[in-house]
Amino acid sequence: MNHIKCECGHVNPEGTVLCEACGKPVQANQHIDGNxxxxxxxxxxxxxxxxxxTYNKTIIDKIWNFFSSVKVAVWLIVLALIASGIGTIFPLEQYIPADAVSRDPAVFYPETYGIFGQIYYQLGFHNLYSSWWYLILIALIGVSLVICSIDRFVPLYRALKRQRAKRHESFINRQRFYSQTETVSTEDVNIVKERLQKQHYRIKEEDGHIVAEKGRFSRWGPYVNHIGLIIILVAALLRTTPFFYLSDYMWVREGETVVIPGTNSEYYIENHEFVLDTYDENDERFKDALQQEGRIIPSNFQTNATVYHAEEAEVLGAEEELVKVDDYNITMNNPAKVGGYTLYQQGYQLNAFSKMTFKIYEMNDPDAEALGEFTIDLYHPQSHYELDNGFTVEVAEFYPDFELTSDGVKSETNETNNPAFVFNLYPPESEEAETSFIGDVIGAVEELGIDPKVVDLEPMGHVVGTFAPTVDPTGENQYRIIIDAIDFDRKSGISVKRDNTIPLFIIGALIFMIGVIQGMYWQHRRVWIHPKENGILLAAHTNKNWFGLKKDIEKAIDGTSIQMVDDQKED
Structure with missing residues (x-):
C-alpha cells in the first residue's frame, strides 16, 4: 500500500484528500494557487x-467498489420496489380464490388474466416474496448497505478521532465560513471561548490554536439508519425459515383431535363445537343490507376447543400423553395463543364430506336390488373392503379434492372437498378385477339442489340419494358402483401462525428512527481559531444548518473586535 507524506510529517494512507493531522490538501488536484x-x-x-x-485491481476490489456505490444501492431499492409493486397487480398463489376454476397457478393465471397472467406466472410473481430472485435482490440490498457503511464509517471515524486544534492555514481559509481579523486581544479570544462553552461546545487547544466542537454524534445518524435497515432485511430473510416464521392452515371436524401443524407434534387441538351466529333478518338495522345481499350473513363464527401439550411417555414405545393446556373460544378477533403459536378462526364449512356409502348393482339391470354395499370413512379410508356376498373392493386411487389439470388428475388439497375414487371390483370367485371411476361428486350433489360449498346452509347430516354413477373406462364391466348416501360434518378452518421475526422488525425500526432523529435534529458544528501574528483567522464548518452555526458565531463574537465570518460559497 502506497502512503502519502505531508509536509507536517504525518504519513497518510493512499487516497487521502486532506492530511489527517494538519488538514492540508495532499493530492495534486487539491493544490490551488492564485485567484x-x-x-x-x-x-x-x-x-x-x-x-x-483507492483500490481497483483485484476482483474483490471491483466487487467492493460496485457495492459501495450509493447509486447501486438506490437502483437495487428501486428494483425491489418495482418488483413489489408488480407483485400486487394480481393475487399471490396463496390468495387464489377457493372457488376458482382451477387453483393450479399454471392454469389459474392464464385462464383468468390472459397473456399478462401467463407472463406474471412465468416470471414467478405469483410467489414473489419467497421466490429465489426476490430474496437475492433483498440480500444484495443488505450487502450494499453493509459495504457502503463500512467503506465510509471506518475512515470517517479515524479522521474524527484524530481531530486536532492546530490546522494548516490553507485548511482554515478554504472553509465555507471564514474571516480574518488583523488585531485581536487575548481577552477577546477568551470571551469567545467562554461563550462557545456556554453553547455546549467542547474546547480543545493546541499551541494557541483552538477548535470548538459539538454534535459530533450526529455524524453517525446515517450509519445507525443502516444498522436498523440491515436488521429489518435480516428479519425479512429469516421469515423464509420455519423456525422464525410459520403460516399454516388446518381443518378440524367437530369432535376431532388433531395435531397442530408446524408444532412438531408438540401441540394438539380438539374441536368440541363449532358455533355459527347470523344476523336477524327482521332487525331493522340490517334488514335492507341482508335483503340486498340475498343470503344469510354470519355475525359470528367460533370454535370452542381445547389445546393439549404432548408429554413424552414414561415407558419407551408407549403413546404420548396429552396434557390439557387450556380451553379456548376462538373467534375472528380473539385468537388462541399457546407456546408461541397463534390460532386464528379463519374459515368454516358446514357441509364437509365425511362418509360415503356405496352400493353395487348389475350394469344392465338398473331395477335390480343391490348386490352389496360398503361405507368409506373419507378421513380414514381402507385399502380393501370385503363384502358378505363375496365381493371385494380395492381402493386403487383416492383423490380427496379431485381436480383435472393440464398435468393430469390430482388432488388439489388433502381435504375432502370433492372426493373421487378409482375402484378395482373383484366379483365372487374371480381374480380379475373391473376398474371403475367415480368422480364429480360436487356436480352430482348439486343436481339434487344441495351445494356443500355454500357455507350458510344448515348442516345436512346424512343424505340418501343416487350420486355420481360409475364411469366404466373399458366399457366391458358387468357391475356398477353408485354412491347411495353421504354423511356431512362441520369443520372449522384454523390458521396457525408463528412469527419470531416481529421483535427483530421492531428493534430494526426503533434503531432506524433513532438514526433519523440523531441526524435530523443535531448537527456537527466546528469553529476554528487560528492565531496569525497579532490577529486571528476564524473558520467554521457544519454538515448542515449553516444558518444555525452562523447564529452561534454571532453570539460568541458579539461585542468583541473579531470579524464576523463570511459565507465564501456565496462569493
Missing part, C-alpha cells in the same frame, strides 16, 4: 481515504 485560493475544501468524510476510491 482560486478560496476554493472550498471537500469536507465529506473529512477528506480521509476510502477503500473504494
Amino acid at each position: 482560486d485560493k478560496r476554493k472550498l475544501l471537500n469536507m465529506r468524510y473529512e477528506g480521509s481515504a476510502r477503500r473504494s476510491t
Whole structure:
C-alpha cells in the first residue's frame, strides 16, 4: 500500500484528500494557487481515504467498489420496489380464490388474466416474496448497505478521532465560513471561548490554536439508519425459515383431535363445537343490507376447543400423553395463543364430506336390488373392503379434492372437498378385477339442489340419494358402483401462525428512527481559531444548518473586535 507524506510529517494512507493531522490538501488536484485560493475544501468524510476510491485491481476490489456505490444501492431499492409493486397487480398463489376454476397457478393465471397472467406466472410473481430472485435482490440490498457503511464509517471515524486544534492555514481559509481579523486581544479570544462553552461546545487547544466542537454524534445518524435497515432485511430473510416464521392452515371436524401443524407434534387441538351466529333478518338495522345481499350473513363464527401439550411417555414405545393446556373460544378477533403459536378462526364449512356409502348393482339391470354395499370413512379410508356376498373392493386411487389439470388428475388439497375414487371390483370367485371411476361428486350433489360449498346452509347430516354413477373406462364391466348416501360434518378452518421475526422488525425500526432523529435534529458544528501574528483567522464548518452555526458565531463574537465570518460559497 502506497502512503502519502505531508509536509507536517504525518504519513497518510493512499487516497487521502486532506492530511489527517494538519488538514492540508495532499493530492495534486487539491493544490490551488492564485485567484482560486478560496476554493472550498471537500469536507465529506473529512477528506480521509476510502477503500473504494483507492483500490481497483483485484476482483474483490471491483466487487467492493460496485457495492459501495450509493447509486447501486438506490437502483437495487428501486428494483425491489418495482418488483413489489408488480407483485400486487394480481393475487399471490396463496390468495387464489377457493372457488376458482382451477387453483393450479399454471392454469389459474392464464385462464383468468390472459397473456399478462401467463407472463406474471412465468416470471414467478405469483410467489414473489419467497421466490429465489426476490430474496437475492433483498440480500444484495443488505450487502450494499453493509459495504457502503463500512467503506465510509471506518475512515470517517479515524479522521474524527484524530481531530486536532492546530490546522494548516490553507485548511482554515478554504472553509465555507471564514474571516480574518488583523488585531485581536487575548481577552477577546477568551470571551469567545467562554461563550462557545456556554453553547455546549467542547474546547480543545493546541499551541494557541483552538477548535470548538459539538454534535459530533450526529455524524453517525446515517450509519445507525443502516444498522436498523440491515436488521429489518435480516428479519425479512429469516421469515423464509420455519423456525422464525410459520403460516399454516388446518381443518378440524367437530369432535376431532388433531395435531397442530408446524408444532412438531408438540401441540394438539380438539374441536368440541363449532358455533355459527347470523344476523336477524327482521332487525331493522340490517334488514335492507341482508335483503340486498340475498343470503344469510354470519355475525359470528367460533370454535370452542381445547389445546393439549404432548408429554413424552414414561415407558419407551408407549403413546404420548396429552396434557390439557387450556380451553379456548376462538373467534375472528380473539385468537388462541399457546407456546408461541397463534390460532386464528379463519374459515368454516358446514357441509364437509365425511362418509360415503356405496352400493353395487348389475350394469344392465338398473331395477335390480343391490348386490352389496360398503361405507368409506373419507378421513380414514381402507385399502380393501370385503363384502358378505363375496365381493371385494380395492381402493386403487383416492383423490380427496379431485381436480383435472393440464398435468393430469390430482388432488388439489388433502381435504375432502370433492372426493373421487378409482375402484378395482373383484366379483365372487374371480381374480380379475373391473376398474371403475367415480368422480364429480360436487356436480352430482348439486343436481339434487344441495351445494356443500355454500357455507350458510344448515348442516345436512346424512343424505340418501343416487350420486355420481360409475364411469366404466373399458366399457366391458358387468357391475356398477353408485354412491347411495353421504354423511356431512362441520369443520372449522384454523390458521396457525408463528412469527419470531416481529421483535427483530421492531428493534430494526426503533434503531432506524433513532438514526433519523440523531441526524435530523443535531448537527456537527466546528469553529476554528487560528492565531496569525497579532490577529486571528476564524473558520467554521457544519454538515448542515449553516444558518444555525452562523447564529452561534454571532453570539460568541458579539461585542468583541473579531470579524464576523463570511459565507465564501456565496462569493
